[in-house]
Every structure is written in structure tokens, then in C-alpha cells.
Amino acid sequence: MLYDADKLKDFTAKIMQKSGLNKEDSVLFAESLVNADMRGISSHGLTRLTAYSRRLHDGLVAANVRPQILQDGGSLLLIDAKNGMGVVTAYYAMDICINRAKEKGSCFAAVRGGNHFGYAAFFTEYAASKGMIGITLANSPAAMPPTGGVDPILGTNPIAISIPAMRYHPPTLDMATSIVARGKITLAKKEGRQIPADWAVDDRGVPTTDPAKVNAVLPVGGPKGYGLSLMVEIFCSCLSGALNGQKMGSFYDYNTIQQSGFFVGALNVESIMPLDDFKKEVDALIDSIKSARRAPEVSEIMIPGEIEYNNYEIAQRKGIQLSDEIIKELEALAKQYNVPFDCYHS
DSSP states (O other): OOHHHOOOOOOOHHHHHHHTTTTHHHHHHHHHHHHHHTTOOOOGGGGGHHHHHHHHTTSSTTOOOEEEEEOSSSSEEEEEEEBBOHHHHHHHHHHHHHHHHHHHHHEEEEEEEEEEOOOOHHHHHHHHHTTTTEEEEESSSSSBBBBBOOOOOOOOOOEEOOOOOOSOOOEEEESSSSSSOOHHHHHHHHHTTTTTTTTTEEETTTTTTTTGGGGGOOTTTTHHHHHHHHHIIIIITTTTTTTTTTTTTTTTTTTTTOOEEEEEEEEGGGGGSSSHHHHHHHHHHHHHHHOOOOOTTTTOOTTTTTTHHHHHHHHEEEEEEEOOOHHHHHHHHHHHOOOOOOOOOO
């Protein structure tokens, strides 16, 4: 069964409003959450709506607060999220950075007191749509061991970068510093599926295909992923004053707040060169990649983010495929909050 993206966004926004969030913030949140499913990033999509609404309803996330600038260094800011919705906070911070970058060339914000903000490219693509290079980092609960270790010390700490282009969608890197986002293991457990043997290890440090036995996910590229995760942690906790991955609350722990950290920023290309000239150079580079010799059975060389853009456009036209487990959760929310669930794609 296929489901209509716009109807799902409307449903999601209504659930969040019933959970205590104002309409404007609920619409922004719904846009981010459903866009994740549209892009094929189901681990960060509607599978998390129950947890988001519960954390808000139970007061673990503060509704309708506005972030506060604690320190203003002009092109470097320290922002207190005040335990508000992660999407709202990160969007607010990126918006400030974009506006500051127009006059200063660049601006970055370290954010503390935050919550899970969904998929990181949501904010970098916003910057790219304004002609900026967007960068977003976030820390997360400890889920990954350092190279040579067994127990989780660092989070899967995502990195996202989006670049404006002219003829192409903005090239967008959005990656966890682990082999796989922890959300994909959570989703596999929920849906009763096994995971690849190179994703994670159990409490003995032995690879496992059972998501229920996962003690730690593994860093992408071994020590390289470990090093990237450590750098993200430093930017997001040591610089901002947020809790690090070993101390912050888990998204699925309904007894504590998270207090996570972000680091977002925008680079204004026009401060050093005409934007169209830059976009043409990016396009030319992409053209050279697209026209490169392909390996056998490869029909097209893809640019980072291109698969997600293609998924999004297909989902907008044809609808979104959701698993039976997710539909059951959405129907339960509909019943709990008395919001009709009529989101079928016509």
C-alpha cells in the first residue's frame, strides 16, 4: 500500500499539535520527518513519530520554547536550545547562520541543550537553497567503540554537507560516522529482520546479525570513522557545553531528557566569488564524474545525495511505501489523539 506524502505530513503535524507543539513548529517538524521517508531514509522517518510525540507529551522535550544566543562572537555563536524540539532548534540556528553569512562570509553555531533533530541534510539543503554551503554535525548517545575497544564510547555522530549547483540538485553528503545509522538497527529489530554481519558487535565484541544482541555499531572505515566521530563529538559537546555521548539521554529512554549538541554553519560563496561561477564549476566537476568510464553492469555513476533526491521525486508522484509495523504505530497514534488516519495515495 502506498501513502500520500502531503497527507502524511498533515497527519504528522496534527499529532504533534495534539502532543503540545504549536502549529508552525509542527508543520516544520512534519516536513522533516516525512521527507526522510520520501528520500528512502526510513530509519529517521515516521518510525520515530511515536517516540517524538511521547517525549513531547510527557514533557521530556519542551514545547514552544525559542533558542537563546548565549554568546555572540559575530561569526561564531553559542546557542542554548532550552530542551526544545531538535528540528526547530537546528533550523533556527542554521537560519541565523545563513543571515549572518550574508554579511560576514560565514557563520557557525554551537548548540547545547538539544534533542534529536532527524536527518542532518534537512538543514544543509536549506542552506544550499539560499546559495550557501551548509554544514551540520550532531553528537548522539554512545553506540560505537573506539578502534580497538569493545564498549560504546562515541555516538554514530552524523556529518552533512550540501553544495549549491546549477543544473544538478545540490550534491549532499549525509552520513553517520558508523557503518550504519543506529536507527537502521532499531528499525530492523522492530520489523524482525536480521542485519549484515559487518554492522555491529555483541557484548563480547563479536560480530552479530541479530539486532537484539547489538552492543555497539562499528565505525565506517575502521579508525577513519572513529576519528571522524571523535571530531564531531568535540565540536558538538566540548565546544557547546552539551552532554557527550556517554552522558546524554537516549531518544528511546522515556525517563530522561537528552541534552545533545549540534554544530551548524553556512559559508557564503558570494563573499569571495560570483555564485553562478561557483555553481558552473560544481556542475562541470559533476559532468566529469557522470561521464567517467563505468565499471561493468553500472548504468550510471551517482553523486552523493542523488539517490535520495530521486527517491523523493518518485515518492512525491507515486506515494510512500511504509511497513505494516509502521502503519500499526501510526494507526495507534491516530486512535490515541483522535486524529483521522486517511493517508492513502490516490
